[in-house]
Each structure stands twice: as structure tokens, then as C-alpha cells.
Amino acid sequence: MHFSVDKGGLTHIDESGSAHMVDVSGKPDTERTAIARGEVVLRPETLALIRQGLMKKGDVLGVAQIAGILGAKKTSELIPLCHPLPLHQVDVKLELDDALPGVRITALARTTGKTGVEMEALTAVAVAALTVYDMVKAVEKGARIHNIRLVEKHGGLSGDVINEEA
Amino acid sequence: MHFSVDKGGLTHIDESGSAHMVDVSGKPDTERTAIARGEVVLRPETLALIRQGLMKKGDVLGVAQIAGILGAKKTSELIPLCHPLPLHQVDVKLELDDALPGVRITALARTTGKTGVEMEALTAVAVAALTVYDMVKAVEKGARIHNIRLVEKHGGLSGDVINEEA
Amino acid sequence: MHFSVDKGGLTHIDESGSAHMVDVSGKPDTERTAIARGEVVLRPETLALIRQGLMKKGDVLGVAQIAGILGAKKTSELIPLCHPLPLHQVDVKLELDDALPGVRITALARTTGKTGVEMEALTAVAVAALTVYDMVKAVEKGARIHNIRLVEKHGGLSGDVINEEA
Amino acid sequence: MHFSVDKGGLTHIDESGSAHMVDVSGKPDTERTAIARGEVVLRPETLALIRQGLMKKGDVLGVAQIAGILGAKKTSELIPLCHPLPLHQVDVKLELDDALPGVRITALARTTGKTGVEMEALTAVAVAALTVYDMVKAVEKGARIHNIRLVEKHGGLSGDVINEEA
Amino acid sequence: MHFSVDKGGLTHIDESGSAHMVDVSGKPDTERTAIARGEVVLRPETLALIRQGLMKKGDVLGVAQIAGILGAKKTSELIPLCHPLPLHQVDVKLELDDALPGVRITALARTTGKTGVEMEALTAVAVAALTVYDMVKAVEKGARIHNIRLVEKHGGLSGDVINEEA
Amino acid sequence: MHFSVDKGGLTHIDESGSAHMVDVSGKPDTERTAIARGEVVLRPETLALIRQGLMKKGDVLGVAQIAGILGAKKTSELIPLCHPLPLHQVDVKLELDDALPGVRITALARTTGKTGVEMEALTAVAVAALTVYDMVKAVEKGARIHNIRLVEKHGGLSGDVINEEA
Numbered sequence: 001m002h003f004s005v006d007k008g009g010l011t012h013i014d015e016s017g018s019a020h021m022v023d024v025s026g027k028p029d030t031e032r033t034a035i036a037r038g039e040v041v042l043r044p045e046t047l048a049l050i051r052q053g054l055m056k057k058g059d060v061l062g063v064a065q066i067a068g069i070l071g072a073k074k075t076s077e078l079i080p081l082c083h084p085l086p087l088h089q090v091d092v093k094l095e096l097d098d099a100l101p102g103v104r105i106t107a108l109a110r111t112t113g114k115t116g117v118e119m120e121a122l123t124a125v126a127v128a129a130l131t132v133y134d135m136v137k138a139v140e141k142g143a144r145i146h147n148i149r150l151v152e153k154h155g156g157l158s159g160d161v162i163n164e165e166a
Numbered sequence: 167m168h169f170s171v172d173k174g175g176l177t178h179i180d181e182s183g184s185a186h187m188v189d190v191s192g193k194p195d196t197e198r199t200a201i202a203r204g205e206v207v208l209r210p211e212t213l214a215l216i217r218q219g220l221m222k223k224g225d226v227l228g229v230a231q232i233a234g235i236l237g238a239k240k241t242s243e244l245i246p247l248c249h250p251l252p253l254h255q256v257d258v259k260l261e262l263d264d265a266l267p268g269v270r271i272t273a274l275a276r277t278t279g280k281t282g283v284e285m286e287a288l289t290a291v292a293v294a295a296l297t298v299y300d301m302v303k304a305v306e307k308g309a310r311i312h313n314i315r316l317v318e319k320h321g322g323l324s325g326d327v328i329n330e331e332a
Numbered sequence: 333m334h335f336s337v338d339k340g341g342l343t344h345i346d347e348s349g350s351a352h353m354v355d356v357s358g359k360p361d362t363e364r365t366a367i368a369r370g371e372v373v374l375r376p377e378t379l380a381l382i383r384q385g386l387m388k389k390g391d392v393l394g395v396a397q398i399a400g401i402l403g404a405k406k407t408s409e410l411i412p413l414c415h416p417l418p419l420h421q422v423d424v425k426l427e428l429d430d431a432l433p434g435v436r437i438t439a440l441a442r443t444t445g446k447t448g449v450e451m452e453a454l455t456a457v458a459v460a461a462l463t464v465y466d467m468v469k470a471v472e473k474g475a476r477i478h479n480i481r482l483v484e485k486h487g488g489l490s491g492d493v494i495n496e497e498a
Numbered sequence: 499m500h501f502s503v504d505k506g507g508l509t510h511i512d513e514s515g516s517a518h519m520v521d522v523s524g525k526p527d528t529e530r531t532a533i534a535r536g537e538v539v540l541r542p543e544t545l546a547l548i549r550q551g552l553m554k555k556g557d558v559l560g561v562a563q564i565a566g567i568l569g570a571k572k573t574s575e576l577i578p579l580c581h582p583l584p585l586h587q588v589d590v591k592l593e594l595d596d597a598l599p600g601v602r603i604t605a606l607a608r609t610t611g612k613t614g615v616e617m618e619a620l621t622a623v624a625v626a627a628l629t630v631y632d633m634v635k636a637v638e639k640g641a642r643i644h645n646i647r648l649v650e651k652h653g654g655l656s657g658d659v660i661n662e663e664a
Numbered sequence: 665m666h667f668s669v670d671k672g673g674l675t676h677i678d679e680s681g682s683a684h685m686v687d688v689s690g691k692p693d694t695e696r697t698a699i700a701r702g703e704v705v706l707r708p709e710t711l712a713l714i715r716q717g718l719m720k721k722g723d724v725l726g727v728a729q730i731a732g733i734l735g736a737k738k739t740s741e742l743i744p745l746c747h748p749l750p751l752h753q754v755d756v757k758l759e760l761d762d763a764l765p766g767v768r769i770t771a772l773a774r775t776t777g778k779t780g781v782e783m784e785a786l787t788a789v790a791v792a793a794l795t796v797y798d799m800v801k802a803v804e805k806g807a808r809i810h811n812i813r814l815v816e817k818h819g820g821l822s823g824d825v826i827n828e829e830a
Numbered sequence: 831m832h833f834s835v836d837k838g839g840l841t842h843i844d845e846s847g848s849a850h851m852v853d854v855s856g857k858p859d860t861e862r863t864a865i866a867r868g869e870v871v872l873r874p875e876t877l878a879l880i881r882q883g884l885m886k887k888g889d890v891l892g893v894a895q896i897a898g899i900l901g902a903k904k905t906s907e908l909i910p911l912c913h914p915l916p917l918h919q920v921d922v923k924l925e926l927d928d929a930l931p932g933v934r935i936t937a938l939a940r941t942t943g944k945t946g947v948e949m950e951a952l953t954a955v956a957v958a959a960l961t962v963y964d965m966v967k968a969v970e971k972g973a974r975i976h977n978i979r980l981v982e983k984h985g986g987l988s989g990d991v992i993n994e995e996a
Binding site for chain 3: 516517518520536554555556557560561564565568569572575576577578579580616617620621624625627628629631632633635639640641642643644645646647648651659661
């Protein structure tokens with residue numbers, strides 16, 4: 001084992017392939033944005049109860065939105081190899097969708113930094129979705145969290161990624 | 167507003183329907199178990215790289231497993247209305263599945279207490295899935311986290327729930 | 333220095349008077365409830381903007397309520413000598429009060445355990461109050477958090493405490 | 499719903515008025531300082547016990563000071579819409595005041611960044627005050643946390659705010 | 665893969681040898697105590713500065729003591745396979761020792777539960793030791809944290825362990 | 831008490847010598863690297879069980895590595911006067927060493943900032959060492975964590991520190 005601490009090159013402490021948080025110190029600071037999305041699929045009856053504000057635990061969409069925003073800020077605590085970074089914006093939107101039927105969750109994260117923020121956007125969606133699940137589980141044991149994915153990603157050397165229209 | 171602090175009845179501080187962590191003090195302590203599952207859908211090429219241990223960030227399944235176990239312990243921090251509780255067991259299993267193609271994640275949580283542990287099992291699956299996503303995102307921008315759901319639930323007044331064979 | 337690990341007696345590691353989390357292992361488990369209250373004093377114009385839902389950051393009372401509930405769960409992380417304990421109920425209520433003028437916050441915490449939950453109720457009030465401050469600070473630099481206090485406390489050897497009518 | 503990810507403009511995901519962490523990516527990095535203050539009002543007998551170092555849990559002011567510093571670092575975890583940011587300085591001072599009677603707490607926070615640090619200073623005061631409460635509650639059930647407010651704020655586009663002499 | 669959710673037996677989700685938090689649900693609740701110890705070895709000049717209260721960051725032993733107590737409460741967050749549990753007592757003592765020369769740290773943790781608390785005591789020692797290091801590092805780059813070990817352990821099926829006199 | 835908020839000078843709120851997070855706002859941002867090391871001393875039989883992958887809790891080195899990386903990210907939460915900062919790289923390596931006998935742990939932390947990252951590297955080593963202890967404690971009650979120290983430090987006004995060859 002040897003740490004060569006040369007500026008810019010750096011230091012594969014792990015030729016063995018084990019886990020490490022990759023060195024991003026040589027990357028430029030650029031503005032980074034990511035949008036992620038996912039759905040919680042519910043029975044129509046459950047959706048109706050949410051819409052009418054009749055869930056016993058309270059306002060489903062409002063609580064899940066706050067949970068998603070806070071969740072984005074916990075990303076680097078939850079995901080072992082994520083770099084901790086400041087966040088300049090987090091937005092989480094939840095919409096009721098009768099066609100699913102269920103709740104559609106979209107999250108945007110933004111920073112200026114050396115790494116992207118797609119994990120922050122995805123984590124916001126996941127935590128908001130888990131919170132929706134928690135708020136409805138007294139009346140529905142079969143809710144499913146579906147299709148958490150990256151929608152768009154901007155900034156960084158790899159260029160823009162557009163998986164679908166936001 | 168009035169808090170009536172009678173044993174057993176208690177205290178709807180919120181006749182307005184706003185959010186609250188429901189009173190479980192009158193419930194008996196019983197052994198609670200929950201099993202949850204979900205999948206991360208990947209391209210076959212990505213799956214092959216995981217299987218060969220060639221992901222640059224390290225051992226995908228090993229890191230995601232630890233992340234899932236730690237995630238279960240963070241459930242009540244992430245989900246606003248979840249009760250904090252001790253956990254007597256957490257198991258997270260990840261399997262490569264060529265038929266998906268992708269990674270199948272199953273988590274079990276167990277405690278003895280007044281509330282169920284399905285949110286702990288679901289959170290373990292979600293955090294493990296986000297970690298898989300993070301470990302492969304350098305080579306695949308289109309990974310999708312699918313179908314996080316409750317498989318089984320035991321203990322508690324509402325009886326056993328079996329949504330599918332574990 | 334000597335640790336005498338006798339059941340019940342125990343162990344003053346600190347004859348020097350320095351800080352320690354006191355031994356509660358000999359105390360019985362009893363149901364514990366506490367209610368705390370506090371106010372955020374605002375200008376009437378600010379109160380009007382909250383009432384009309386015109387604050388730029390969003391729904392002031394809804395966000396502060398969730399923050400208060402989550403804050404109660406962080407009590408033993410924030411306050412060095414607090415014992416970590418499960419919580420069986422947390423309720424946080426926020427009311428607009430033209431007479432203050434401002435926002436009145438009341439929180440209830442409940443558990444069954446060896447120590448009281450007044451710090452949990454007080455922490456919920458404090459965190460909710462800080463969140464109200466944060467939500468209005470773009471329009472008011474002079475908000476003040478006032479009079480966070482214990483209203484009632486039940487359970488435990490020291491008997492009931494009633495400082496004012498809840 | 500539409501995310502327009504234009505540099506500088508950006509993206510009101512929430513025309514509905516629901517909560518979001520506002521976009522600060524277009525703001526300049528400036529040095530930010532904030533000073534906050536608050537008091538814990540106690541009985542003279544309690545104040546005397548603190549002064550004599552006779553509180554059973556230990557050194558009240560020393561423990562509360564550390565709690566306040568650590569609390570400042572937890573601000574963005576506690577307050578849902580606060581931006582996470584590095585901190586370049588945190589100072590918390592506690593003074594016994596016979597005229598109150600009680601403990602006066604003053605906190606300073608400093609960073610270089612896109613948003614102010616008044617919430618960090620206020621959170622430090624609130625957590626230090628809760629810790630004082632916890633340390634004295636065995637001998638006083640009527641302690642009150644009073645008048646947590648911003649004293650000064652420097653840096654940022656809105657200019658300096660001086661509410662009172664520090 | 666199969667989860668057999670039988671009481672008491674349970675469920676090796678991992679015949680593969682991968683990590684899991686072991687099932688303790690079948691174990692009895694007993695009173696558990698553990699004492700751990702470690703040293704920070706310093707130059708005599710550094711020890712003298714601590715004794716005289718001349719360290720620029722403040723009171724070394726007081727800050728480290730609080731850090732150790734808070735660290736014990738974070739054990740299950742830091743150590744992936746540790747069970748989260750309530751704590752009924754935490755004591756951390758720091759002593760200056762000219763013979764080392766350095767600081768000797770002793771920590772006691774106590775609970776009533778299904779698993780031991782040696783990791784909580786050891787974590788308290790480690791975090792207190794890191795804090796001592798942080799407080800003195802401006803004047804000494806060669807401090808060393810030595811010999812963190814279990815001194816005593818009581819409660820549990822495996823019987824008492826006495827490695828050295830407390 | 832008076833806060834003089836002059837740029838660059840600043841503000842000793844604490845002439846009394848009590849604790850504070852020192853002001854680093856006047857320091858330049860430079861690239862900072864630190865390498866720390868420590869050992870867990872074990873019996874040869876325990877080492878053999880780790881090497882053969884027979885520890886009941888799972889893969890000792892893999893779990894400890896992840897714990898160390900996550901631990902580095904928690905440094906400013908654990909150590910009261912540490913500044914929170916982004917991290918650009920964290921690497922933790924664990925090696926079995928028959929000569930100790932035991933496990934040798936080396937950690938590297940890197941950022942660009944106003945303060946060094948030696949505490950982050952040392953915390954990574956300490957948390958990884960505690961995790962090794964936890965994974966083997968079922969078969970060995972006498973494991974000892976030894977000699978956690980700084981190996982190298984680069985960046986910052988005080989110049990490079992080389993305590994031993996990495």
C-alpha cells in the first residue's frame with residue numbers, strides 16, 4: 001500500500017477493488033442540476049381519501065414534501081460513497097394522478113460543485129415516496145413505490161442527460 | 167385547543183386534520199416482523215460489470231447491503247410520523263437477476279414493540295437501491311428503482327399480511 | 333477513580349462534579365406525558381401574510397409542525413445529558429393569535445419509560461419556533477421567540493406538575 | 499408542472515405555494531455573520547446553585563456551550579428549508595445575570611456563502627437554552643426560555659441589520 | 665432465498681456469509697453494564713498546557729467528556745451492525761496522567777436490554793480521545809490514541825468479563 | 831461582552847478560555863490532505879477466522895471499510911469544535927497483519943478548504959477500528975485498538991507534516 005499524494009493524480013489506495021469515495025478534487029466547480037421522478041401506486045379508494053384530506057395521520061402530500069426536502073440533505077449520510085456537498089436549491093412536488101392511480105413525485109436539486117446532484121434528487125423522491133407509504137399504510141397494505149429514475153441532469157463533464165421530458 | 171391527557175383515550179390535538187405522530191401508548195408490546203422487496207433495473211452490460219467486480223467505486227452489493235442496514239436504523243429520522251423504536255434484527259439481501267435484468271433487494275426488520283416495522287424494512291430496501299444506483303451511475307444513466315413493496319408483515323392487532331411469497 | 337457496579341447504587345465516576353448522564357436504571361417504567369408551549373411574536377403585517385398563505389417559502393404552520401415533530405425525535409442528540417428513549421406520541425399544534433400578535437406553539441410528548449419527556453416537548457416547541465422564524469425572516473428581521481415553558485408533566489416519582497391550564 | 503432549468507431564472511416547481519428550499523445559486527458568495535441572543539429565566543435559588551457548581555448533572559454553562567456549538571452545526575437538519583452550508587466560526591457565550599435572574603446566551607455564526615447564518619446563530623442559542631433547562635430541571639420546574647432574537651446580521655444583499663447593541 | 669419467520673429460530677437470509685444485524689429477539693432483557701478505557705499519549709509540554717487551561721480551543725477535558733457522552737448515543741449510527749438501544753447511564757471520566765504522559769479516558773455505559781453495551785462504552789472512549797486530539801493538535805502533531813479496550817462487562821448470557829481492575 | 835465583527839480580526843467572545851470553534855474565515859482555501867493510521871490487535875485465532883470469512887456477523891474488513899468512510903463524513907458532528915466541510919475524497923484501507931497480529935487501518939481524507947482534514951482521517955480510522963471490534967467481539971473479549979495517529983498532512987499554512995512513511 002502506498003499513498004502517492006500528488007496533486008491531480010492521486011492515490012489509488014485500493015488496487016484491490018474495494019469501496020472508496022472517488023477523488024473529485026481535480027474537477028472544476030460547475031453548476032449542477034438534476035431532476036428525478038417516481039410514483040407511489042395506490043388503490044383508487046386510497047387516492048380519494050388523500051384528496052379529501054381524510055388520512056388519519058394528516059396531510060399526506062404536505063408531510064411527504066417536507067420529508068423529501070430533508071431527505072435530499074441527508075443523501076451523503078445515507079449513501080456511503082456520496083460526497084457531502086452544499087445544496088443551493090431543493091424542490092419536491094407531489095401530484096395526485098387518477099390514471100396511475102397514485103401519487104407522482106418530482107424532485108429537483110441544484111448546487112455549484114465538483115460532483116453531480118442526481119443522488120440528492122433521487123433520494124428526495126425516495127424519502128417522499130416512503131413517507132406517502134407511511135401516511136396511507138393504515139388503509140392500504142399494498143402500496144408500491146414505482147420507477148424512481150433520473151429525468152434530467154445538467155452540468156459536469158459528461159454533458160447533459162435528458163431521459164424524458166420534465 | 168385542549169389536551170385531555172387521559173390514559174387510553176387521548177388527546178386529539180389536531181381536530182384540524184394536520185399531521186401528528188399517533189398515540190400508540192395503549193397498544194401491547196408484541197413481536198413484529200416485516201419483509202419488503204424492490205428491484206433496481208439495469209442494462210445487461212451493467213449487470214455483467216457488477217458480477218465481474220469491475221465497478222470503479224467498489225463492491226456494489228456489499229456496499230448497498232451495509233447502506234440498507236444503516237438505513238433501516240434511520241427510518242424514524244427520515245419519515246416524519248414514524249415512531250422511533252429499537253430493532254432486534256435487520257437483514258438485507260441483494261441478488262443479481264439476469265431475468266430482470268438487475269438487482270433484487272429483500273430486507274427483513276424485527277422488533278418487539280407497539281408499532282410495526284414495515285417502514286424499517288421498506289426504508290432498508292430504498293436506501294440499498296439508491297446505493298446500487300450510486301455505484302453504477304458512472305456507466306449507466308438510465309437505472310430505475312422498481313416496485314418497492316411490503317411482502318409480509320407479522321405481529322400487531324391487524325394480523326398477518328402476506329402479499330407474496332418471500 | 334473506581335466504578336462500583338452495584339445494582340441500584342451506582343457509580344459516581346465523577347466526584348469532581350463534571351457532567352454525566354445520570355443513572356436511571358433503578359427507576360420504574362411508568363407512562364410519562366409532558367406538554368410544553370411557546371410563542372413567536374411577529375408584526376401584525378407578518379401575521380396577515382401567514383394567514384393569507386403568501387409567505388414565499390411556503391405554508392408556515394404546516395412546515396413548522398413537521399419540524400417540531402422531527403425535532404422531538406432528535407432531543408437526545410441535541411441535549412448532551414438527555415437519555416435516548418422511544419416516543420409513543422408526539423403532537424405539535426400551531427395557532428395564529430392576533431392578540432400576541434404571533435404564533436402560539438403547543439407540543440405534547442408521551443412515552444413509557446424511566447425518565448420524563450419534558451425535554452422532548454420543549455425541543456419540539458423550540459424547533460417549530462425556529463422554523464416559523466426561518467419561514468418569515470425574509471419579511472421580518474425582528475421576530476422573537478418567547479416564553480418556551482413546561483405547561484404540564486405527568487408520570488414519574490416527582491408527581492404531576494401543572495404550571496398552567498393546557 | 500414544468501421545470502425550466504434556465505441559469506439565473508429558475509424553476510418555480512411550486513406555483514401552488516407549497517414549501518421549497520429557495521434557489522440561491524445566483525447569489526454571490528459574501529462573508530456572512532449573525533449574532534443572536536436569548537435568556538433562560540430562573541429562580542434566584544437556582545442561579546445560586548449554578549454559580550456554586552452544585553447542579554447534580556454537572557457544569558451547566560460548560561455543557562450548554564458545547565451543546566450550542568453542536569446545535570449550530572445541525573441547523574439545516576432541524577429546519578426543513580434551511581440551506582446546508584459550511585461554518586467558519588461559531589461562538590456561544592453564557593453569562594449568569596442576577597438581574598434577570600437567569601442565564602443570558604449569545605451566539606455568533608460566520609461563513610462565506612450565498613445565504614445568511616442567522617438561523618445558525620438562533621439555533622445555537624435555542625439548543626444552549628434547552629440544555630440549561632435540562633441541567634436545572636431537577637430543582638426547578640418553572641424555568642422559561644425567553645426572547646430568542648437576532649441582534650446583528652452582516653453580509654448579503656439586504657445589508658446590515660442591527661436590532662440592538664451586541 | 666427464503667425467510668422463515670419462526671419465533672426463536674430465524675432466518676439466515678445470508679447463507680453467503682455477508683453482513684447482517686443478528687437476531688436478538690429471543691434473548692432476555694437483562695441489566696447490562698460495560699466499562700472501557702483508552703489513553704491519549706502526549707508530550708509533557710502539551711499536558712502542562714492542558715493542566716494550565718491554556719489551550720486555545722478551550723477546556724480540553726470538559727469538551728471531550730461531553731463529546732464522549734454524545735458519542736455513546738451515536739454508537740448504532742456509526743457501527744453498521746450494532747443494535748440501536750436505549751441507554752440508562754453514560755459516564756465518561758478524563759484524567760491527566762504525568763506517567764503516560766497523557767490523558768486517560770474511562771467510560772461506563774448501562775442499559776437493560778437484549779444486547780451488551782460494550783460498543784457504547786468503547787465508542788465513548790474513542791470519541792472523547794478524538795476530541796482531545798482535536799483540542800491539542802495546534803500545538804502537537806504527534807499525539808497518539810492508545811489502547812482502547814474493554815475493562816469490564818456485566819449482564820448477558822456469556823457472564824461477566826473482567827479484563828482489568830476498573 | 832462585546833462582539834467586534836471586524837473582517838479578519840474577530841471577536842474573542844471568550845476571553846474566559848471556554849470552548850469555541852475558532853474563526854477560519856480569514857484563511858485561504860488550499861488543497862488539504864491527511865493520512866492517519868491505527869491497528870486493532872487480535873489473537874492469532876481471531877485473525878485466522880477473519881481471513882477465512884468465518885465471522886458470524888459477516889465480512890469484517892468490508893463492513894469496517896464502509897463504516898470508516900461514513901465515519902469520516904460524521905467528523906464535525908462527533909467532535910464539537912471541528913468545522914463542517916465538504917470532502918473531495920475518502921479512502922480507507924484495511925489489511926490483515928500476522929506480525930501484529932491484527933488489522934492495520936489506513937485512511938486518507940482530502941478537501942479544498944480553510945482547515946485541515948486530519949480529524950476526518952483519524953475519525954475514519956477510529957470508526958473502522960470500532961467496527962472491527964464489534965465484528966469480532968463474539969469470539970474475542972480482549973481486542974485492543976492501538977496507536978491511532980497522523981501519518982501525513984499536506985496543505986495549510988503550517989506546512990507539510992510527515993510523521994512516518996505512508
